[in-house]
Amino acid sequence: MLSAQVVLDLLKNSRKAKEIIRSDYRATKTDMPEIYLNLKTSFTFANTWSFEFFSNIYGNTSVISHELLTNKEYPTTLSAYLDTEYQCSSLNPIMCHWQCNPQNDSVPDNIHLPQQFQNWFYQNPLVKNPFWRWIIFGPKEGGTLLHSDIADTSAWNYLVTGEKLWVFSHLAFHKTKNIFETEAVFVDFVSTAIDIFYIYQRAGDFVWVPSKWVHQVIYNMPSISISENIVNKENINIVKTFYKNTDVQRYKALCLIEKYCQQDNNKETRFA
Numbered sequence: 536m537l538s539a540q541v542v543l544d545l546l547k548n549s550r551k552a553k554e555i556i557r558s559d560y561r562a563t564k565t566d567m568p569e570i571y572l573n574l575k576t577s578f579t580f581a582n583t584w585s586f587e588f589f590s591n592i593y594g595n596t597s598v599i600s601h602e603l604l605t606n607k608e609y610p611t612t613l614s615a616y617l618d619t620e621y622q623c624s625s626l627n628p629i630m631c632h633w634q635c636n637p638q639n640d641s642v643p644d645n646i647h648l649p650q651q652f653q654n655w656f657y658q659n660p661l662v663k664n665p666f667w668r669w670i671i672f673g674p675k676e677g678g679t680l681l682h683s684d685i686a687d688t689s690a691w692n693y694l695v696t697g698e699k700l701w702v703f704s705h706l707a708f709h710k711t712k713n714i715f716e717t718e719a720v721f722v723d724f725v726s727t728a729i730d731i732f733y734i735y736q737r738a739g740d741f742v743w744v745p746s747k748w749v750h751q752v753i754y755n756m757p758s759i760s761i762s763e764n765i766v767n768k769e770n771i772n773i774v775k776t777f778y779k780n781t782d783v784q785r786y787k788a789l790c791l792i793e794k795y796c797q798q799d800n801n802k803e804t805r806f807a
Contacts (some may be wrong), residue, residue, distance in 0.1 A: 567747065687746050689745050
C-alpha cells in the first residue's frame with residue numbers, strides 16, 4: 536500500500552495528472568471536481584468535533600468499520616473504534632463511515648450551502664430522506680477504493696481535521712479497485728485513465744465531486760470529515776436513469792422530488 540506522500544510525489548512528477556488548486560468559492564459549473572477555501576457556509580457545529588468528542592458523547596453508538604483492501608465489515612461501537620482501531624498503524628487500515636440520521640443530533644438537518652450544492656431530498660416533505668450523509672473517520676493511510684458515488688449522485692466533502700489526497704478520473708478502465716496498491720499499479724492507472732486530476736485537501740477545505748467521476752482517497756493523517764451525496768437539478772436525470780430499471784420505488788420518489796422542486800423554483804422566479 537502506497538503512502539499518501541508517495542502517491543502525491545508520483546502525481547507531481549506526471550505530465551498527465553493535473554492538480555486542482557483551492558480557491559475562494561464562486562458560483563461555477565459543477566461538472567468538474569473542485570476544492571474551495573472559505574466557502575460561505577456555516578459549519579460551526581463541527582467546531583467542537585474531535586476524536587475525544589465523538590468517543591465521549593456518542594461512544595455507545597453502533598457503527599460499522601471496514602478494511603480498505605478487502606472492504607470486510609466489522610460491527611462495533613464508535614468509542615471502541617476510535618480508542619483502538621482508529622489510532623493504530625496497520626498495513627490494512629480500518630475506516631468508519633457513520634451515517635447521519637435523526638438520532639445523530641451533532642449535525643443539523645439543514646446545512647445552508649450555496650444553491651448548487653443543496654440536496655433536493657430536504658426540500659420535499661412528502662419524500663423520505665435517504666440520509667446519504669456521513670461523518671467519516673479516516674486513519675492514516677486509510678481511504679476508499681476506486682469508485683464512483685452511490686447511484687451516480689454528486690457529493691460534497693468538508694474536512695474538519697486532518698489531511699487527505701483525492702485522485703479523480705472522468706473515465707477509467709482498470710483491473711484493480713485499489714490504484715494505490717503498488718507503484719507499478721498506480722503508474723499503469725495514470726497511463727490508461729482519462730482526465731486525471733488530484734486534490735490535496737486540508738482542514739477547512741470543501742471538495743465537490745460531480746456525478747460519475749471515478750475517484751480514490753487516501754489519508755495522510757487521522758481525519759474527520761462530513762460528506763453528503765446529493766440529488767439536484769444538475770444530476771437528477773442521471774440518478775433517475777440509474778434507478779429506472781433497478782428500483783421502481785426510488786425512481787418514483789425522484790420523479791416526485793423533481794416535480795416539487797421545479798414548481799418551487801418556478802414560484803421563486805415569478806416572485807423574484
